[in-house]
Amino acid sequence: MIINETQKETRLLLIGSSVFLLVALVEVIFGFIGIFTDEGNWINSMSLPPAIFPGLATLIIGLVWLVGYIEGKKKNNPSGYIIVGTILAWFFIMLFVSLLLTDVFNAYVLQMEDYAEWSMLEAIRWIMLLFPVPLYFTIKFKELFFSK
Amino acid sequence: MSTETKTKKQDKSIDETITCSIDVALAGNPNTGKSTLFNALTGLKQKVGNWPGVTVERKRGRRICESLGMQLNIVDLPGTYSLSAYSLDEEIARNYIIESSPDVVVQIVDASNLERNLYLTTMLMELGAKIVIALNMMDVTEKKKISIDVKKLSKELNIPIVPMIATSKTGIKELETAIATTYEEEKKYEPFTYTNKIESKIDEVEKQLDKVENLPSFINRRWLTIQIVQKDSEIPVFLEKYSVEKSIINELLGLGDEAYEMEIIEHKYDFISKTVEKVVKKQEKEDLSRSDLIDKVVTHKWLGIPVFLMVMWGVFQFVFAVSVPFMELIDMLFGWLAGVITLNIRPEWLGSLLGDGIVGGVGAVVIFVPPIFTMFFMLSILEDSGYLSRAAYVMDKFMTKIGLHGKSFVPMLMGFGCNVPAIMATRTLKNKSDRFVTILTLPFMSCGARIPVYILFAGLFFGASAGTVIFALYVGGMAVGILTAFLLRKFIFKGETDALIMELPPYHTPKLGIATREMWDKGKMYLKKAGTIILVGVVAVWFLAAMPFRGVEYGGPNTWLAAIGKFFEPLFRPLGFDWRLVVGLIVGFVAKELVVGALGAIIGTGEDEAGLRSAIQTDGGFYPLNALSLMVFTLLYVPCAATIGVIKKETGSWKWTIFSVIYTTGIAWIFAFVVFQIGTLLGFGI
Numbered sequence: 001m002i003i004n005e006t007q008k009e010t011r012l013l014l015i016g017s018s019v020f021l022l023v024a025l026v027e028v029i030f031g032f033i034g035i036f037t038d039e040g041n042w043i044n045s046m047s048l049p050p051a052i053f054p055g056l057a058t059l060i061i062g063l064v065w066l067v068g069y070i071e072g073k074k075k076n077n078p079s080g081y082i083i084v085g086t087i088l089a090w091f092f093i094m095l096f097v098s099l100l101l102t103d104v105f106n107a108y109v110l111q112m113e114d115y116a117e118w119s120m121l122e123a124i125r126w127i128m129l130l131f132p133v134p135l136y137f138t139i140k141f142k143e144l145f146f147s148k
Numbered sequence: 149m150s151t152e153t154k155t156k157k158q159d160k161s162i163d164e165t166i167t168c169s170i171d172v173a174l175a176g177n178p179n180t181g182k183s184t185l186f187n188a189l190t191g192l193k194q195k196v197g198n199w200p201g202v203t204v205e206r207k208r209g210r211r212i213c214e215s216l217g218m219q220l221n222i223v224d225l226p227g228t229y230s231l232s233a234y235s236l237d238e239e240i241a242r243n244y245i246i247e248s249s250p251d252v253v254v255q256i257v258d259a260s261n262l263e264r265n266l267y268l269t270t271m272l273m274e275l276g277a278k279i280v281i282a283l284n285m286m287d288v289t290e291k292k293k294i295s296i297d298v299k300k301l302s303k304e305l306n307i308p309i310v311p312m313i314a315t316s317k318t319g320i321k322e323l324e325t326a327i328a329t330t331y332e333e334e335k336k337y338e339p340f341t342y343t344n345k346i347e348s349k350i351d352e353v354e355k356q357l358d359k360v361e362n363l364p365s366f367i368n369r370r371w372l373t374i375q376i377v378q379k380d381s382e383i384p385v386f387l388e389k390y391s392v393e394k395s396i397i398n399e400l401l402g403l404g405d406e407a408y409e410m411e412i413i414e415h416k417y418d419f420i421s422k423t424v425e426k427v428v429k430k431q432e433k434e435d436l437s438r439s440d441l442i443d444k445v446v447t448h449k450w451l452g453i454p455v456f457l458m459v460m461w462g463v464f465q466f467v468f469a470v471s472v473p474f475m476e477l478i479d480m481l482f483g484w485l486a487g488v489i490t491l492n493i494r495p496e497w498l499g500s501l502l503g504d505g506i507v508g509g510v511g512a513v514v515i516f517v518p519p520i521f522t523m524f525f526m527l528s529i530l531e532d533s534g535y536l537s538r539a540a541y542v543m544d545k546f547m548t549k550i551g552l553h554g555k556s557f558v559p560m561l562m563g564f565g566c567n568v569p570a571i572m573a574t575r576t577l578k579n580k581s582d583r584f585v586t587i588l589t590l591p592f593m594s595c596g597a598r599i600p601v602y603i604l605f606a607g608l609f610f611g612a613s614a615g616t617v618i619f620a621l622y623v624g625g626m627a628v629g630i631l632t633a634f635l636l637r638k639f640i641f642k643g644e645t646d647a648l649i650m651e652l653p654p655y656h657t658p659k660l661g662i663a664t665r666e667m668w669d670k671g672k673m674y675l676k677k678a679g680t681i682i683l684v685g686v687v688a689v690w691f692l693a694a695m696p697f698r699g700v701e702y703g704g705p706n707t708w709l710a711a712i713g714k715f716f717e718p719l720f721r722p723l724g725f726d727w728r729l730v731v732g733l734i735v736g737f738v739a740k741e742l743v744v745g746a747l748g749a750i751i752g753t754g755e756d757e758a759g760l761r762s763a764i765q766t767d768g769g770f771y772p773l774n775a776l777s778l779m780v781f782t783l784l785y786v787p788c789a790a791t792i793g794v795i796k797k798e799t800g801s802w803k804w805t806i807f808s809v810i811y812t813t814g815i816a817w818i819f820a821f822v823v824f825q826i827g828t829l830l831g832f833g834i
Contacts (some may be wrong), residue, residue: 053461053616060458064451080441088455095462099469110476114611144438 010072012140013065013082016133020062020089023126027055054125057092061085061127082137083144089127089134096125167217170331171248175241175272176256177265178227179653181284183207185256185314186224189323213324220327223250226575229264231271232380237575239382245275249366251331253277254323259296259311260288263424269305270340270416276368278335280326281309282319288654292437294430301427306337339370342415346408349377353403360400362391378412379404439654443538452542457623459535463526464622465615467519468603474518475603479758482511501690509686509745514675516600516741521671523596524565528666532658536561541652550630551637553577556586560629563593564622565670567791571798581641585633587798591787591812592629594622596670597740601782604744605775608761617776625783628815685742686749689735693749703750710750723781723817724774724824733781739788773832777824784816 031052068081100123107115138145176182190209207224225244226237245253253272257265272279281302289296302309308326312319341347353373357363363372367390375383379401387397446455490503530536539561544554555577563570570590577583594602602621606614692709704710705727712734713727720730728750735746748760751767764770786792786809796805 053465057458057462060451060454064445064455067445067448067451077441080444083438083442084445084455088458091459092462095466098466102469102473105473106476110473112476144441 009140010069010078012137013069013072013078016085016137017062017065017069019130019133020058020127021066023130024055024057024059024062027058027126028052031055054092054096054127057088058127058130061088061092064088079141079144082141086134086137086141086145089130090138092127093131093134096123096128099123100128165214165217166212166219168331169219169221170252170327171250172220172222172327173245173248173250173253173277174222174224174256175245175253175268176227177229177258177261177268180227180256180258180265181314182224182227182256185254185282185284185312186222188314188317188320189220189222211324213328216324216328218328220324223248228268230268231275232382240575242275245272245277246367246371251278252280252327254280254282254327256282256284256314258288259283259285260292260294262296262428263420266420266423267416269307270420273305273307273337273340274368274371274374276335276339276371278330279307279337280323280330281305281307282314282323283309283311284314286311286318287313287316292430294428297427297429301423304423304426340416340419342412346377346411346415349403349408350374353377353400356400356403360392360396364390374412376400377404378409379406380409437654439534439652442655443652446535446538447542452538453546456539456542459530460622461616461619463523463530464619467522467526468607468615468618471518471522471603472607475515476758478515478517479511482507482514483758486511497694500694501687504749505686505690505694506683508748509689510679510683513600513682513686513741513745516603516744517671517675519599519603520596521667523599524670525663525667527561527565528663529658532656532662532666534653534655537652550634551641552585552589552630552633553579553582556582556589556633559586559590560593560626563590563595565596566673567591567593567595567787568794571791571794574798581637581643584799584804585636585641587795588636588804588808588811589629589633591791591795591808592625592632592784592815594625594783595740595787597788598782600741600744602779604747604761604764605779608764609770609772609775617779621779621783624780628784628819632811632815681739682741682745685735685738686745689742689746689749709746713750722825723820724777724828725781726769728769729774729778733778733785736782737786737789739790740782743782773824773827776827777820780823781816781820784812784819786812 064081064085068078068085071081072078100120103115103118103123104120106112107118174182174186186207186209189211191211209222209224211220211222212218213220223244225241228238228241231238231242231245244250255265255269255272257269269279269281283296283298283301296311298309298311308330310319310323310326312323342350350370350373353376354369357369357373357376372383375386384394384397384401387400388394446452486503486507488503489507490499493499493502527536530539540554540557543557547554547557556574559570559573562573567590570593571587574583574586574590577586599618602618603614606617610617689709692712693703693707695708701707709731710727713731716730716734717725717727720733725733728747731750732743732747736743744760747764751760751763792805792809795808796802799805
């Protein structure tokens with residue numbers, strides 16, 4: 001199972017990884033800034049700002065694709081990087097969608113006290129909005145994912 | 149087979165249509181589908197896994213073949229690559245075949261990996277067993293475009309071979325027939341012969357062996373001779389079992405030479421590769437499989453570990469978040485039920501026992517069924533996909549550095565479910581030091597029973613970061629385990645760890661059915677505990693929380709339960725725990741599931757989970773720092789009475805069992821102390 005790592009396909013990996021890395025860095029940096037700017041709140045609740053870990057997940061996916069791009073440039077087969085990065089991206093997107101749906105259920109169906117002031121925006125993670133990238137990879141390289 | 153034996157076997161028949169009963173042993177390399185075949189033959193639901201080392205004990209089942217008029221008594225042996233008895237599972241398999249002399253040994257062979265699997269065949273041939281080869285995973289060979297001439301292979305080995313696909317039960321009937329035929333016929337293959345030099349050595353040893361008395365007739369002389377020739381290190385122990393004198397053993401071993409071992413192995417592999425060359429055809433240029441492509445990334449030296457850590461973090465987030473609404477619903481149900489019972493059943497003490505004690509106590513355990521089941525489900529998905537084996541591979545280099553064996557990672561991951569089977573799974577480690585170090589490290593792997601404590605306190609005090617805190621606790625447990633392994637290796641179990649030889653099974657889409665069954669099998673243990681030991685525990689806790697009957701408030705500061713807590717309180721004050729938390733932790737020595745139930749009795753005064761949470765939140769004695777200290781203590785101290793029992797069983801030593809209890813509790817105290825005191829210094833106190 002080898003895809004022809006044409007320049008165009010390798011470039012796609014670079015674009016995908018750049019988008020993910022950029023968003024991840026912004027998310028992680030803002031997450032860390034949140035610790036210090038919102039210091040009082042953090043100490044009282046001992047809760048880390050929620051953006052850091054989703055940011056790290058996005059960062060790792062970006063890194064996987066970036067290494068794939070580098071391998072492709074060296075004329076090595078980058079297919080594994082496309083597969084793993086895309087599966088990870090779907091895994092985390094589905095994870096955060098599940099968390100969002102759970103929060104919606106807790107807030108509106110069970111009307112739990114902890115969710116009295118909850119808004120849907122709190123549960124939206126950047127990686128969820130980046131779904132067109134893995135979607136494009138899944139369609140573009142479908143033989144990597146669906147062939148027997 | 150003598151007439152006498154046949155008659156004896158016929159006596160075992162359970163049905164008039166059954167004319168004979170055949171003892172069948174299932175042997176094979178790890179991860180060749182042995183357990184799947186065992187399940188297909190017996191209709192049982194033995195654990196099937198997509199990683200090596202799933203079967204660590206013999207499992208028994210039976211199959212009635214009405215059309216052939218026979219009953220198969222099947223024993224599933226642990227997966228082994230050889231029968232040299234280097235590890236406990238190899239020893240179990242080898243000794244069973246020698247001592248129980250099964251009528252037929254069915255060797256499950258991975259058709260896509262013929263060369264490696266046939267090594268075990270040569271060893272079974274050496275033991276003189278009647279063999280049938282179940283050539284499994286024929287569908288995989290088709291996908292890999294490998295063609296095997298089965299008839300020719302059977303002729304080359306002189307062993308009946310049945311091509312099959314165990315997962316879809318293809319070839320089961322043919323296997324039954326082959327077993328019946330092999331049982332009835334004399335074995336056709338000739339003893340495996342070696343070079344003249346080795347053969348003359350074998351003759352020499354055989355002559356000496358003939359002089360040895362006491363040796364039971366079921367031991368194959370040629371096999372034993374070959375083991376002596378190659379100076380197998382396990383042979384003295386084996387012979388001692390049959391009362392052979394030490395001086396004779398030494399005399400026999402004096403005839404052998406370790407150098408023969410290599411020659412014997414080479415000779416076997418030479419035979420195997422020639423045979424495979426004759427019967428296997430592969431397409432000229434083999435493409436990299438999807439598994440190979442994925443492995444390049446997930447076992448990458450820089451990406452492997454971060455990918456693994458992020459996946460595990462995702463799993464914990466999912467488990468925690470998705471379970472919350474289900475827990476809320478269960479809590480509402482039990483809360484309502486406990487209220488109805490307490491209010492309506494008279495006399496009052498009986499209403500309190502049933503409502504506050506039993507329904508409230510058991511409810512406090514049952515409420516954690518959703519996260520525990522979800523956790524098992526997610527781990528099963530990872531395991532079934534084949535990813536967990538890669539995790540072990542990725543961690544090997546690191547594990548070796550800290551003094552653990554790469555294979556230890558598999559039991560460590562199992563420990564996240566339950567420490568008891570995880571400790572048993574260390575049997576796959578061949579080196580005793582590796583095994584003991586792993587066993588003593590495993591209690592630090594956070595088992596499912598500890599989840600209730602984390603969920604209660606992390607959920608209450610750490611809000612949106614609860615999942616991250618729980619993840620950190622798991623990682624922290626692993627870190628303390630690693631530190632323990634490092635110290636044990638450095639000061640007690642000195643020496644190098646053995647190299648990791650582990651098969652990476654191909655990836656496949658996880659099957660929902662397998663994951664669900666696995667989740668149920670493990671989860672029902674939790675439910676079963678809720679109905680047995682925990683039920684007894686909650687009644688005991690209720691009793692102590694209600695005594696003395698007159699003039700005390702249930703769970704109040706003047707009860708017997710409080711007296712116990714107060715007695716030990718000074719020991720735990722530096723950790724930020726008052727007598728109520730101390731009671732929870734003491735009860736947790738029996739089973740961690742009881743901790744929340746006991747706290748419910750004291751703090752929530754028997755109320756439901758929501759009542760307990762609200763009581764903890766409004767109680768000035770609980771705050772994030774001592775909640776964290778409590779979670780750290782719960783993570784690290786001895787898991788439960790069952791784990792203590794299994795440590796004793798597996799190490800065979802009270803010394804190491806007591807060491808484990810004292811060490812884990814001591815470490816828990818130290819870490820909780822550090823967390824609480826440093827946190828207080830940094831201003832995270834009340």
